[in-house]
Amino acid sequence: MNKKTSQTTAKSAKKKSTAQSKGKLSGVNASLSRDDKIKLYRDMGRIRRFEERSLHAYQQGKIGGFLHLYIGQEAIAVATASLMGDNDHIITAYRDHGQALSVGMGMNECMAELYGKFTGCSKGKGGSMHYFAPDKNFWGGHGIVGGQTPLGTGIAFALKYKKLEGCCLCLLGDGAVNQGAFHESLNLAALWNLPVIYIIENNRYSMGTSQKRSSAGSPLARRAEGYDMAWELIDGSSVYEIREKLAPIMDRARTQPEPAVVEIQTYRYRGHSVADANHEKYRSKKEIEDYKKNHDPIMLFQRTLAEEGVLSDADIEEIDREAKKEAADSARFADESPFPPEEEIFTDVYWEVDHKTGKNEGRIFFND
């Protein structure tokens, strides 16, 4: 990990991942059981099948608005969630389906939310960009670029205040690093030694803008140096590598506590959102194909597990069949679920109203 100046990281990240090469697994991966490994693999596939199914529903007109697909980035969600203990928390931006499923939210509630149905995780009130599951330490799902970064900082503050040994993983995109709120958060986190890890999911583009056209200075994580904060670069195509490099950083965050910035290099295969018809204009087809063919996190992990003898061809097929079925079932569930009743528009606005405490004396809604 880097503190202050380090020129080596950028280079070393380009080197072949040690964690995924054959031989003995090291660090946090050494203790993985066969079942653990299969779960990592299965969860990545589940995310992909879920999102492919949601895309289909969007094309059928069953889902509207924005749908930002995570396809290509699955290893990050699965690896981060797999490292979380009881006191660890996670918060992200609007590209949130992967994190949601990884922390254990069900496909049904997630799909129903996309359909705007009452059975959705937020009763159809939040939509694709705004999933939440506080019971799973997942704090959203945030639509405003960079808006979640002070919140992640605050979750870390609360952990420290409560003297809990945990950390907050605060995910953001490569475009979000240019929001003031992010920089202000870095300063606070470093100044107050908060247990927060800002994880930049660098998929190389913010909408149609490449990193080079939007951000001065590279790598992005090096911005941490301005705040005297540690930083690290990780290859996002390898679940093992993300786990191996992130685990000690999370440990330091929990125990010191000490913040860090981690940049995970990844790629999204689809457009910025489903509505982005231009995505083969600002980047080449060849580039997309290269990532799919040579850096796909699911394909690479499948190969690794096959080499380790963990997965047979039959297992692979079976796992995929189950994921597809689970996704198809969730779409059926969403389809058959009711929309929220109209009264729901006015619930969940104020705690006092929902709980009928009678503490409010004045009028609170002004509809007529």
Added chain:
Amino acid sequence: MPQITYRKALNDAFAEELERDENVVLIGEEIAEYNGAYKVTEGLHARFGDRRVMDTPISEAAFCGLGIGASMLGIRPVIELMFWSFSYVAFDQLFNNAPMVRYMSGGLINVPIVVRGPANGGTNVGATHSHTPENFAAYTPGLKVVCPATAYDAKGLMKTAIRDNDPVFVMENTLLYGQKWEVPEEEYLIPLGRADVKKEGTDISLIAHGRCVITCLEAARQLKEDHDIDAEVLDLRSIRPLDQEAILKSVRKTNRAVLVEENKPFCGTAAQIAALIQEHAFDHLDAPVRRVSAYDAPQIYSKPLEDEMIPNTRRIIKTVLEVL
């Protein structure tokens, strides 16, 4: 007269003003190489180049503030917010710098910027992306606020806004971008502060701005057809300056008013209009002024419920029938 979309009308306004005045520059996210998230600036980067049409990082506070600073030296930035909802990231710049500099400098400095982009709900994108802050802006002395409802108005008002020497916030609507209206080929300007009677009527005044004007026109058509009620539709076009005379004139004629807005009701734009009517035309009213606003809750994601939340013809007609 050719019919063009609201989007193209805005695009033409930018092209004409970029052509006319070397100091006009376009700034915003994805407006140049990507041609705009909603394609409003399509082709302008290709035509006017990097110096005049600029992509920015996702840094609303910085590029809005930069525009304000540059305007103090005579640049005329036209700043796109991909959504007005994102103006909240730049609140200090837009609501505390832009409107205050002129006053606090005793008139020594002025801020000729335009900040523009869509401000609307009805698109199934949830609470964070559906804000309509024209009331916030109109609340702030020093700011002007424009909400065009048609392609014709969008073009004429935008050109005026760009030439205005004060900050003008133009709030557009993603649901209108693709709609077509007649727009003359020759140049024209529409002054700020002049409302437009979009449909004459005698029985009741429907007073609105932005896309609600279009909804009111449809409601007026149905009211005529189904209930033989002749509603007048008055389009405010700009919220500040506000054409108070046009509002009072219409109310004095019809003696009844229903105010329609996509703002939430509490301190929404219509609340101000209602106050003006009762202050200045009370004796002309045959019924209380009523409002049809967005429902008073954060915008719900679920589409069928969101469609109920923002003013629709059903809610307008119901209110009109209650008044008459």
